[in-house]
């Protein structure tokens with residue numbers, strides 16, 4: 001079975017910090033990436049490999 005993939009743009013943990021540009025971060029405390037950076041001026045189509053929701057039984 002395929003690994004579940006999540007869409008950050010629909011996720012409550014998505015956080016945007018806009019200073020000079022829009023920086024998108026994952027605000028989930030379980031993220032395994034140090035910074036949780038998702039993108040600059042863009043939200044990824046699918047969640048990154050370190051997404052803490054991957055493998056959870058949750059479908060959009």
Ligand code: SF4
Pocket residue numbers: 006007008009011012013014015025026027028047048050051052053054
């Ligand atoms: S990485 Fe996962 S938990 Fe974080 S914003 Fe994206 S979908 Fe949500």
